Amino acid sequence: xxxxxxxxxxxxxxxxxxxxxxFGDSRDVEExxxxxxxxxxxxxxxxxxxxxxxxxxxxxxxxxxxxxxxLPHERFGK
Numbered sequence: 272x273x274x275x276x277x278x279x280x281x282x283x284x285x286x287x288x289x290x291x292x293x294f295g296d297s298r299d300v301e302e303x304x305x306x307x308x309x310x311x312x313x314x315x316x317x318x319x320x321x322x323x324x325x326x327x328x329x330x331x332x333x334x335x336x337x338x339x340x341x342l343p344h345e346r347f348g349k
C-alpha cells in the first residue's frame with residue numbers, strides 16, 4: 272500500500288507515451304533514467320506536486336526513476 276493517495280500525484284494518469292519519453296520503456300529496467308527528458312519531466316510534473324515529499328520518501332531506496340522530482344544521481348549523490 273502506498274503511503275499517500277496516488278491520485279493526488281501530478282504524474283498520476285499520464286499517458287504511456289509521455290511516461291516512456293521521460294523514463295524510458297518501463298519493461299526495460301536497464302533503460303537510463305538520467306536524461307534531459309527525465310529532468311524536464313521532473314521539473315514540470317514534480318515541481319508543483321502536492322505529494323512530492325512523500326514520493327521522495329517512498330523512492331529513497333529506488334535506484335531508477337524520478338522520485339519526488341529527483342533523478343537517481345541527485346538522490347544518491349553519484
